[in-house]
Each structure stands twice: as structure tokens, then as C-alpha cells.
Amino acid sequence: MQLTIPNPAFLIAPIIALVSGLAAGQQSEPVDATSLQPTAANFEAWRDRILPCDDELNWQNIPWLVSFADGIVAANSADKPLLLWTMNGHPLGCT
Amino acid sequence: MIELAKQFVPATDEVWRLQIGTDPEARHFQKVSEVGHYRRHHSTRQGIYACSASGKLLGSVNTHNVDEVIKMMKAALRDYSALGVAERTLADDADVLPDHRWEESYPANGLNLTMVARDLPASCHPDDPAGAAWNQDRVWFSQAEACRFLPPDDSDWRTGHSYDLETALVARIVRFSVIDTVKGQTDHYSKDEIAGSQIHVRVLEANANTVRLELTGSSRAESSRSLGRKLDHGIETRMFGRAAWNRERRSFDSFELVALGKRWGRTVFNSRKSETNSSPVGFVFHLTPREAPLVAPSFLHAYGADWVVYPGGDTR
Numbered sequence: 001m002q003l004t005i006p007n008p009a010f011l012i013a014p015i016i017a018l019v020s021g022l023a024a025g026q027q028s029e030p031v032d033a034t035s036l037q038p039t040a041a042n043f044e045a046w047r048d049r050i051l052p053c054d055d056e057l058n059w060q061n062i063p064w065l066v067s068f069a070d071g072i073v074a075a076n077s078a079d080k081p082l083l084l085w086t087m088n089g090h091p092l093g094c095t
Numbered sequence: 096m097i098e099l100a101k102q103f104v105p106a107t108d109e110v111w112r113l114q115i116g117t118d119p120e121a122r123h124f125q126k127v128s129e130v131g132h133y134r135r136h137h138s139t140r141q142g143i144y145a146c147s148a149s150g151k152l153l154g155s156v157n158t159h160n161v162d163e164v165i166k167m168m169k170a171a172l173r174d175y176s177a178l179g180v181a182e183r184t185l186a187d188d189a190d191v192l193p194d195h196r197w198e199e200s201y202p203a204n205g206l207n208l209t210m211v212a213r214d215l216p217a218s219c220h221p222d223d224p225a226g227a228a229w230n231q232d233r234v235w236f237s238q239a240e241a242c243r244f245l246p247p248d249d250s251d252w253r254t255g256h257s258y259d260l261e262t263a264l265v266a267r268i269v270r271f272s273v274i275d276t277v278k279g280q281t282d283h284y285s286k287d288e289i290a291g292s293q294i295h296v297r298v299l300e301a302n303a304n305t306v307r308l309e310l311t312g313s314s315r316a317e318s319s320r321s322l323g324r325k326l327d328h329g330i331e332t333r334m335f336g337r338a339a340w341n342r343e344r345r346s347f348d349s350f351e352l353v354a355l356g357k358r359w360g361r362t363v364f365n366s367r368k369s370e371t372n373s374s375p376v377g378f379v380f381h382l383t384p385r386e387a388p389l390v391a392p393s394f395l396h397a398y399g400a401d402w403v404v405y406p407g408g409d410t411r
Contacts, residue, residue: 064388065107069191088280
């Protein structure tokens with residue numbers, strides 16, 4: 001994910017990965033991904049491995065409005081400056 | 096940084112529409128960005144901007160360095176406090192609203208899925224650490240389309256009944272969402288490029304309130320082009336999932352689909368230039384939480400669905 005705002009989860013992800021690897025023991029050898037088969041028995045484990053953990057979602061704790069126009073109108077009402085994060089692809093969607 | 100952000104109104108948006116558009120919102124953004132960090136010297140205006148509602152630029156940067164962002168934000172706050180009212184606020188007759196947003200097409204009673212994609216461990220074992228990079232997107236189906244996940248004849252809503260999911264529904268998932276976006280935006284596939292992809296549905300249980308479904312399937316997508324350039328890339332997965340249909344509300348109470356497989360090659364913008372060899376990748380599709388921000392799917396414009404509202408108010 002292309003994150004412009006420094007994302008704490010992005011920075012600590014390698015550490016999480018290292019710790020997880022140590023906890024799980026030595027990492028297995030590479031295998032052919034063609035063998036990957038989600039089943040009733042394993043799909044929850046894979047789901048949990050793929051979905052972002054709370055630390056990876058910290059940046060969403062900022063109450064981002066979803067458009068520049070919404071931000072301008074709100075900034076005008078609140079008499080606050082606007083902080084706009086804008087990317088190719090919506091930062092709250094797919095960048 | 097989260098604390099510092101509280102002194103601002105934080106907003107996000109997609110930059111391309113803003114930087115090339117001609118509606119009032121886009122022109123207001125261009126007033127800010129054309130004096131920002133890239134000015135006119137770069138093809139993109141991506142980044143982090145601080146500005147007043149009137150469009151007075153207070154600072155901008157495009158960096159992963161948190162200290163640079165914080166420095167910019169603090170300077171912007173100082174400068175904002177020194178502005179007069181006219182430079183802080185919108186003129187009474189100012190218009191900053193967009194002519195069109197894809198979110199206008201949101202199918203309120205439909206199926207709103209979130210897709211998450213992530214690189215998987217080379218061992219292909221779920222206990223081993225997966226990649227740090229991940230991405231997400233939305234997948235939208237209208238209520239009429241969501242109903243077509245069920246058999247058309249409700250006498251077939253019985254335990255053990257099985258059927259192939261309609262090709263158009265499979266294509267919505269595979270063409271636009273089982274794509275290699277893990278490290279950045281990529282292209283969607285054409286109908287021809289996903290030939291053979293299929294999802295099979297089995298009714299696990301059906302009662303007066305709920306129909307529980309099991310989904311299994313496979314996808315294969317391959318293309319030799321990306322944005323007009325010859326770039327081989329592809330992806331193939333196997334799928335498993337479960338869903339629960341609420342008969343009274345005519346919507347899904349739950350929906351989870353996992354797709355596991357391999358990707359290869361690269362596209363122009365998906366940051367796989369040095370990773371063209373095949374590697375494992377995984378996807379999860381789940382119901383988008385009600386509190387999640389309303390953001391349209393990246394390729395909504397290419398859905399070809401009659402409920403999508405295009406600029407100018409057209410549907411196709």
C-alpha cells in the first residue's frame with residue numbers, strides 16, 4: 001500500500017513479522033503457490049493472516065473526511081486549517 | 096502526529112480527478128497544489144497539503160518521513176494563526192463542490208465488500224509471517240445483483256443444492272479485485288482475460304430466516320499489456336468462503352471469501368518491477384463495516400452496470 005502519511009504499522013511491520021516468525025519457529029521452505037488451497041479447515045487462519053491487524057490500521061484513527069470539498073467546508077466552519085492527504089487512488093480505498 | 100492532526104480538519108481524496116478536473120472542487124484544489132511541492136514540475140500532485148478554506152497554501156510535502164510531515168504541520172499552524180479572516184475563510188459566493196463523485200452510485204441496499212490483498216509467505220503456510228505491504232479496495236453489487244448470489248427459484252433454497260455463480264458476478268470479483276494491488280495500483284482485467292474463472296455455490300442450510308452458503312472456486316487472469324505497454328502479468332487463485340443471506344432483508348448478514356494463489360509479472364504502476372517472478376498472494380473479501388468511510392471501488396467506472404452514475408448524470 002502506498003502510504004504517504006507515515007504509518008506506524010508500516011514501520012513496525014518488519015518487527016511484527018520477525019517476532020511472529022520466531023514465535024512460530026523456523027520459517028518453512030518456499031513451496032509452489034499453486035498448492036495453496038483455502039478450505040473450511042484453514043480459511044479462518046488465512047483470513048486472519050491477510051487482514052490488517054490493529055497496529056496496521058492506526059492511521060485510520062485520524063477522522064479523515066473523504067473528500068477535499070468536505071474538508072474545505074468543514075475547515076471553513078471550524079476555522080481550522082485543512083490537512084489534505086491525496087494520492088493516486090483514494091487513500092481510504094485503493095492507492 | 097494524531098494529536099497534532101486534531102488541530103486541523105483532516106481530509107483525504109483521490110488526486111487525479113482533482114488535478115485534471117474542471118469543476119469547482121478541482122479548481123479550488125489546483126489553486127492550492129499549483130503552488131505546492133510539485134507545482135507544475137511533476138505529472139502528479141500527490142502529497143500532504145495544509146491550506147486554509149480559502150485555498151491559501153500553508154505547506155505541502157510528499158514524503159514517508161514523519162518528522163518532515165510534523166515540521167510542515169507545525170509551520171502551517173503558525174502561519175494559519177497569522178492569517179486574516181479573508182484568507183482563512185471561503186468567500187460567501189465561493190463554490191467548492193464537485194460536479195460528480197463515484198460515491199453517488201453507492202448501492203445502499205446492495206452488497207458492499209471490502210477486499211484486502213497481501214503477499215503471502217513463500218512457505219505458503221499461514222503460521223509464517225506474511226508480507227508487510229497490503230492494500231484494500233471496495234467491491235459493490237446492487238441489491239438486484241446481490242440477490243443473484245442465490246438461486247432464482249426459492250424452491251432451490253434448500254440444503255445441499257449447488258450451482259455455479261453467474262458469470263457476471265464472478266467477473267465483478269475477478270476482473271476488478273483479484274488483481275495485484277498489494278504494492279500499488281494496477282490494471283483491471285478484461286472479460287476475455289479471466290476466461291475459466293468460476294465460483295461454485297452450495298447451500299449449507301436454509302431456514303425461514305437465513306440461507307447459509309459455501310463458496311468455492313478458482314480464478315485465472317492473464318494479460319500481456321498494461322496501459323498500452325507490453326508487460327506480461329497474471330494471477331491465479333483458489334477460493335473458499337461462506338455467506339449468510341437474510342431472507343427478510345434481502346441482503347447478506349455475513350460474507351467472507353478467501354482467495355489464495357500466485358501472481359506474476361508487473362503492470363506500469365504496481366511496484367513489481369523487481370518482483371516479476373511468481374510469488375504467493377492472498378485476498379480476503381468481507382462485508383464493509385457500516386462505520387467505514389464511503390469510498391467507491393477503484394474500477395467502478397468500468398463495471399458496466401446500469402446503476403452506476405457517470406459524470407453528467409448518465410447511466411450505461
